[in-house]
Amino acid sequence: MAGTTAFSLCAVSPSSQLQLDRGADRQRICGESSRSSSVRNLSQNVENLILRSKREFSLGSTACFFGGPARFTFQAQSAIASQLRVQLPSPTSQATDAATLDRDAAALIEHLTKREDLRNIAIIAHVDHGKTTLVDAMLRQANVWRQNQAVQERVMDNNALERERGITILAKNTSITVGDIKINILDTPGHADFGGEVERVLNMVDGVLLLVDAVEGPMPQTRFVLRKSLELGLKAVLVVNKVDRPASRPDEVVDMSFDLFCELGASDEQADFETVFCIGLSGKSGKDWNALEDNLQPLFDSIRRLPPPTVVRNGPLQMMVTSLDYDEHKGRIAIGRIRSGVLRKGQDIVIAMPDTTPRKARISDMFVFENFGKVPVTEASAGDIVAVTGLDDVSIGETVCDKDNVNPLIPLKVQEPTVRMEFCVNTSPFAGREGKYVTSRNLRDRLYKELEKNVSLRVEDTDSADKFLVSGRGPLHLGILIETMRREGFEFAVTAPNVILKEIDGHMYEPWEDAHVEVPSEYTGTVVDFLSRRKGQMVNMHTSDNDSITYLHYIMPTRGLLGLRNALLTATRGTVIFNSQFRTYEPIAGDLERRETGSLVSMEAGTTTPFALARCQERGSLFIDPGTDVYEGMVIGIHSRPGDLPLNACREKQLTNMRSAGKDNTVVLIPPVRMSLDDSIEYISADEIVEITPKSVRIAKKDRAGSLRQKSSK
Numbered sequence: 001m002a003g004t005t006a007f008s009l010c011a012v013s014p015s016s017q018l019q020l021d022r023g024a025d026r027q028r029i030c031g032e033s034s035r036s037s038s039v040r041n042l043s044q045n046v047e048n049l050i051l052r053s054k055r056e057f058s059l060g061s062t063a064c065f066f067g068g069p070a071r072f073t074f075q076a077q078s079a080i081a082s083q084l085r086v087q088l089p090s091p092t093s094q095a096t097d098a099a100t101l102d103r104d105a106a107a108l109i110e111h112l113t114k115r116e117d118l119r120n121i122a123i124i125a126h127v128d129h130g131k132t133t134l135v136d137a138m139l140r141q142a143n144v145w146r147q148n149q150a151v152q153e154r155v156m157d158n159n160a161l162e163r164e165r166g167i168t169i170l171a172k173n174t175s176i177t178v179g180d181i182k183i184n185i186l187d188t189p190g191h192a193d194f195g196g197e198v199e200r201v202l203n204m205v206d207g208v209l210l211l212v213d214a215v216e217g218p219m220p221q222t223r224f225v226l227r228k229s230l231e232l233g234l235k236a237v238l239v240v241n242k243v244d245r246p247a248s249r250p251d252e253v254v255d256m257s258f259d260l261f262c263e264l265g266a267s268d269e270q271a272d273f274e275t276v277f278c279i280g281l282s283g284k285s286g287k288d289w290n291a292l293e294d295n296l297q298p299l300f301d302s303i304r305r306l307p308p309p310t311v312v313r314n315g316p317l318q319m320m321v322t323s324l325d326y327d328e329h330k331g332r333i334a335i336g337r338i339r340s341g342v343l344r345k346g347q348d349i350v351i352a353m354p355d356t357t358p359r360k361a362r363i364s365d366m367f368v369f370e371n372f373g374k375v376p377v378t379e380a381s382a383g384d385i386v387a388v389t390g391l392d393d394v395s396i397g398e399t400v401c402d403k404d405n406v407n408p409l410i411p412l413k414v415q416e417p418t419v420r421m422e423f424c425v426n427t428s429p430f431a432g433r434e435g436k437y438v439t440s441r442n443l444r445d446r447l448y449k450e451l452e453k454n455v456s457l458r459v460e461d462t463d464s465a466d467k468f469l470v471s472g473r474g475p476l477h478l479g480i481l482i483e484t485m486r487r488e489g490f491e492f493a494v495t496a497p498n499v500i501l502k503e504i505d506g507h508m509y510e511p512w513e514d515a516h517v518e519v520p521s522e523y524t525g526t527v528v529d530f531l532s533r534r535k536g537q538m539v540n541m542h543t544s545d546n547d548s549i550t551y552l553h554y555i556m557p558t559r560g561l562l563g564l565r566n567a568l569l570t571a572t573r574g575t576v577i578f579n580s581q582f583r584t585y586e587p588i589a590g591d592l593e594r595r596e597t598g599s600l601v602s603m604e605a606g607t608t609t610p611f612a613l614a615r616c617q618e619r620g621s622l623f624i625d626p627g628t629d630v631y632e633g634m635v636i637g638i639h640s641r642p643g644d645l646p647l648n649a650c651r652e653k654q655l656t657n658m659r660s661a662g663k664d665n666t667v668v669l670i671p672p673v674r675m676s677l678d679d680s681i682e683y684i685s686a687d688e689i690v691e692i693t694p695k696s697v698r699i700a701k702k703d704r705a706g707s708l709r710q711k712s713s714k
Contacts, residue, residue, distance in 0.1 A: 113313040115383040119306055120337065122186040122201055124229065125211035126219035126579070130241045132168055134211065134280035135187050139372060141283055141296050142176035161483060169480055171197040171323065173335065173385060175369045178300045184369060184385050191221065193474035196456025198225050199414045200322045200396065202232055204337040204385055207306035209299075210236045210257070214248035214277075214289075217256045220514055220581030227264045237302045238275045243289045247544070250277055250289040274302045311382035316405035317341035317349065319386070321398050322412065324453040330365060330389045334400070337385045339409065341402060345378045350401045351394055352408040360403065364390030396455055414455050417471035418511040418558055418582055421478050421681075422495040423447065425466040426691055428700060429605065429631040434693040435491020440466045443492050446485060457481070471500060473582075475562065479678050482692060486677070491693045495702075496594075496684045499558045502585050509585040510557055514539075517552040517568075518577040524550040526571045534560030535589040557589045558582075563682045595685055598644040600637035601701060602630040606650035610667045616647045622672045623699070624649070633704020635688060638673070644701075675699070 123131045161169060168189045175184045186205060188198045202208070208229045212218055218226075229236060238257050240250050254275055261271045276299050277289035285299045286292040318339040325333040343349075345366045352358035367374035367387040380386045391400070399408035425431075425440050432438050437446070447459045447468055458471040472478040475497050482494060502509045515536065519527050521543060528538070536556035543550050561580055568576045600620050610626045622637040630636060630649055639645045675683065677697050680690045684699055691698040 113311055113382070115309040115311060117180060118182050118184070118309055118383050119207065119303055120184045120186075120205040120309060120383070120385060121207050121209060121303060121306060122188055122198075122205045122229075123209045123211060124188050124198060124202075124222075124225040126213070126216070126221040127167055127189075127191045129211050129213040129216070129219075129222075130280045131211055132187055134209075134239070134241065134278070135174070135185060137280050137283035137296060138176060138185065138299075139174065142178060142371075161480060167191055169194055169197075171201045173323075173369045174372055176371065178304070181304060182370075183300075183303060188225070191476060193472070193477035194456075195221070195224055195473060196414045196454070199228055200412050200455055202228055202234065203320065203412065204322055205234065206309050207303075208234050208236045209239050209303070210273075211239045211241050212253055212257055214240050214243045214250050214253055215245050216518075217249075217253045218260045220516055220579050223260060223264070224581055226260060230261075230264055230266050230270055233270075235270055235307055236273050237299075237306065238273050239299065240275065240277045240289065241280050243277050243292070244279050244282075248289075274305065276302050309383035311338075312340040313342070313382045315340040315382075316402040316407065317343055317347075317400065318402075318407065318409060319343060319400040320409045320412070321391075321394055321396055321400065324394075324396060325387065327389070332392055332394065333387050333389055334391050334394045335385070335387045336400070338380060338382045340382050342379060342381045343386065343388070343400070348403050350403050350406050351391060351398050352401050352406050353398050353411055354408050358401070358406050358408075359393075361391050361394070363388050395452055412455060415473070415582070416500075417456060417458055417473055418500055419474055419478065419497045419562075420458075420469055420471040420500055421497050422462075423468045423470050424464075424493050424495070424689075426491050426493045426693070427466075428493070428634075428691050428698070428704075430629070430691070430693075430696075430698075431491070434695045436489030436694070438491045443490065444468060446488075446490060450481060454481070475681060476678070479681055482681075483677055486692050486694055489694055493689045493691050493700075494681070495689055496686055497562055497681065499562075501588070504585065508588050510559065510588050512555055512557050512583045512586045513561060513580045514583050515552075515554040515556055515561065515578070515580045517554070517579075519550055519552070519572055520575050521548055521550045523572040523575065524552075527552065527568060527576065530564065530568060530571065531556060531560075533593070534564060535592050536560060555583060557586070557592075559589075560592055563594055566679060566682050595683070596642065598639040598642055599635045599685075599688070599699070599701075600639050601644050601646050602632060602634045602636050602649050603646040604648045604650045605631045608636075608649045609652050610669060611653045612647075612649045612651040613669055614667045615651075616649050617670050619645055619647065622670070623675050624672055626669070631700075631704070633701045635699035635701065638683075 123135065125131050168187060169191075171186055171188045173184065173186055175182055177183070184205075186201045188201060189195075202225075208225075210222070210226060210229075212222060226236070238254065240253055240257075242248065243250050258271065261273070276285055276287065277292065278285035278296065278299060279292065283296055284292040284294055285296045287298055318341060319336045320339065321334045321336045323335040325335060327333055343363065343366065345363055347363045349361055349363060350358045351361055365388070366377055366380060368377050368380060368384060369375075369387070374387055377386075388400075394400075397411040401407060423443060425443060426435070426438065437443070444461075447470060451457055451459055456473050456477065460469040460471075462469060470478060470481070472481070478494075478497065485492070499510050515531070517527055517531070531538075531552070531554050534556055536554040538552065538554055540553040541550065565578055568578055597620070600616060600622070606629075608624055608626055608628045608630055613622060613624075613626055616622060616637065620638045620640040624630065624636050636647070636649055675697065677690070677692070680697050680699055684690055687702050689700055689702055691700055
């Protein structure tokens with residue numbers, strides 16, 4: 001192998017505890033005559049790879065790969081290492097002579113194959129930067145549909161909640177064919193609360209399209225998804241979208257993105273990214289934002305230059321399950337990328353995880369993603385993303401292995417939850433009126449079923465059989481679960497969200513977040529006051545070129561963000577744009593107020609009347625209309641002052657011969673505040689719950705009668 005760069009495969013025994021000396025590791029990357037120059041040229045890449053190898057390969061006799069100019073992706077290196085560690089002789093000592101290194105390199109290269117006919121990419125971005133719209137344009141220009149075919153906008157957002165809210169919640173697969181290359185595309189969520197979806201699908205791809213808005217630039221979720229991509233060794237193409245917006249600043253956004261790459265520790269190769277400017281809505285792209293082409297060919301060309309999958313095609317079968325779907329006729333569908341070997345329809349396989357007992361299964365049907373659907377196939381090889389049926393008990397993170405060579409991959413790890421809520425059986429006087437599933441057994445089964453596909457969720461039993469602790473990445477993450485269950489016919493109640501504390505070195509720590517606010521300059525003082533009272537610490541503040549918009553960057557405890565969004569929208573008349581992203585755990589910031597005002601609470605059960613509500617509305621803002629059924633302890637509005645106020649919203653006017661029943665027609669009522677599910681969860685305090693049914697969302701006191709007696713006695 002004279003004149004070429006060699007690759008080394010170093011087996012590390014468990015007793016060494018992976019105590020790798022970086023200088024020694026660099027010396028193992030060598031060509032016979034250019035050892036020192038190779039080390040100098042690749043030192044940065046090796047440095048990052050050593051750290052990743054320490055973190056990922058920690059079971060048994062471990063193989064660590066340090067790649068040269070071929071630049072195999074970290075996923076491919078993981079799969080190869082997992083296979084070859086049992087095929088190469090384990091040295092009794094760490095050999096460093098050139099002959100041994102060349103022999104190991106030859107054995108490694110012999111098993112490698114590049115799939116030049118395939119690209120696996122993910123589109124990652126902050127929420128509302130245009131990922132799904134760009135995918136629409138890519139599908140349209142790849143001739144997935146007929147010219148006269150009617151296709152809805154944001155076709156990848158096929159979930160009812162996604163279309164209502166205008167955001168992507170679940171990561172989805174599709175594919176297009178451009179020339180002789182098949183491109184598997186994974187559309188990912190943009191909201192920070194669904195970061196777990198992004199983390200798991202990044203394990204299936206070899207490159208990413210980092211989409212950035214030409215006006216807003218890199219945002220909090222941009223930082224999160226890019227950091228995860230760089231940690232996995234993925235190469236990115238920067239796509240600056242919406243360059244036709246009036247306030248666009250493409251050149252500045254490119255500079256900001258490059259700074260972000262450097263700040264997150266990108267290697268020299270990763271920081272040398274291609275840039276494509278585009279208008280996703282109209283399907284235009286180009287290398288110069290002042291001269292865009294009327295198609296996406298420049299974007300497709302950049303995708304072709306991303307690394308192809310580097311796989312072990314002739315090795316034993318390995319496929320990690322990264323997503324689950326369900327079909328009424330075929331049952332559970334497991335989706336994943338084949339890391340090594342070949343998978344066939346009807347094949348006997350083994351499902352395994354490290355440190356667990358393997359179990360046998362058989363592949364019933366197998367599909368690949370083509371255009372905008374699944375196509376049945378009888379065989380797929382390493383590098384393909386497939387969907388298989390017949391694995392009724394498989395879970396995300398498990399590995400589908402060859403029955404004669406069981407070698408599971410390292411399971412997926414995602415960021416831990418930061419917020420929890422208590423889900424409990426509905427015990428209000430109206431319980432059971434509207435829901436189909438109302439018992440604790442129904443509730444428990446549904447929550448634990450959600451764990452099978454929601455990798456960021458955690459569910460815990462409590463001392464009470466009627467209550468369960470559910471932890472997630474944020475209020476929106478849990479709110480989507482609640483809304484989904486409500487539409488399925490479940491009836492239950494939830495408490496106010498609380499942050500998850502950690503004990504570190506004997507002290508309690510709480511999660512802190514980066515908060516980015518964009519607000520018209522006339523409301524800057526109001527927003528600064530809100531954030532300061534929530535223990536926020538200002539990091540940066542600047543204005544737009546014409547001083548009409550102020551941009552604020554704060555770090556603040558997650559507790560301070562709970563219930564903040566609605567308060568800011570009200571104070572700024574709906575003009576504020578607010579985003580946040582988990583930062584780290586810091587010491588508890590101290591007490592802070594969750595809400596400045598109290599609640600108006602019904603002190604009687606019955607049906608509300610115009611006469612009673614006319615008096616109640618003088619004390620605050622109401623949630624209900626006349627003719628609404630209420631019960632004792634139900635929250636019917638917002639008190640204009642601190643503290644709760646019991647009111648009788650069912651009082652009727654006493655009729656005498658001096659009054660007529662029709663006189664109530666002159667009562668003028670202010671339209672009530674319509675509280676959505678998200679609004680209700682943000683509003684409630686620690687002593688309140690949200691009662692959720694398929695038809696209604698109500699707020700009530702936890703101790704309905706007790707709280708009223710206490711208030712009335714004062």
